Amino acid sequence: MKNKISVVIICKNEERIIRSCLDSVTWADEIVIVDSGSTDKTIEIVSEYTDKIFVNSDWKGFGFQKKLAVSKASNDWVLSLDSDEVVSDELRDALMDQLDSLNDQTVYRINRLTHFCGKFIYHSGWYPSRIVRLFNKKKYDFNDKLVHETVSCKAAEKIDIKGNLYHYTFDSLEEYIDKRNRYAKAWAKGKFEQGKKVNGLSIITHSLFAFIRHYIIQLGFLDGYHGYLIATIQMQYTFNKYNFLKYKNLPDKPL
Helix, strand or coil: CCCCEEEEEEECCCCCCHHHHHHCCCCCCEEEEEECCCCCCHHHHHCCCCCCEEECCCCCCHHHHHHHHHHCCCCCEEEEEECCEEECHHHHHHHHHHHHHCCCCEEEEEEEEEEECCEEECCCCCCCCEEEEEEECCCCEECCCCCCCCEECCCCEEEEEEEEEEEECCCCHHHHHHHHHHHHHHHHHHHHHCCCCCCHHHHHHHHHHHHHHHHHHCCHHHHCHHHHHHHHHHHHHHHHHHHHHHHHCCCCCCC
8 A cells, every 4th residue: 555645835825826726636635725825816716726725924943834834734754845846757757757766764855956047957966856755754754944844854864766857936036036135134134043143254255155166166168158147146145144143143223
């Protein structure tokens, strides 16, 4: 008897893309949605696919929200997706083939291929991008990070699943940069709460290395102008997040 799979998705105001995501997982035994307080047609759309819809607008970060989604799943085996991700046919078939041999001591990694500003990105540190998304919730779960959350599974055996998970990130450059700024602020907040500090020299070196890493070391130049754009945005993101942290550590002084 094959294991049953619950697909869990967190979302907010994703009417643009979430139908494509849901269409790609209709084969799953269950779809669980945790919405963060959408004001567009997201809830209306997801209600066509599932009645397991939960709303939690008390935002405590991506890690917390994904843990909440996992806790709502009826099945032990969970496939976690973002609302702007689409399971390819090859990946779907590979997942279905794997169902009868899943091991609860093992986690399964999926290769995410990102579509950015009209183009799939095959280098720049974005691909291959193997991330743990299929796991047994009795053994593993997401950490509590505000951003860049991951499944806590360091000691687990990791198996790669064939096929791509298409990631349709923002087609609007402005929206993408705004998102990176939000992530930078959340990262700085988390590090500040941990007591971390940074100086000006460290900010400069981290920022410059971010560009070098994405454009040269990770072959971003092979992605053409898109690779240069990604490297530049990553440099700016790094510059911003360390500066947000630096100035959080400065005491407030009256003028």
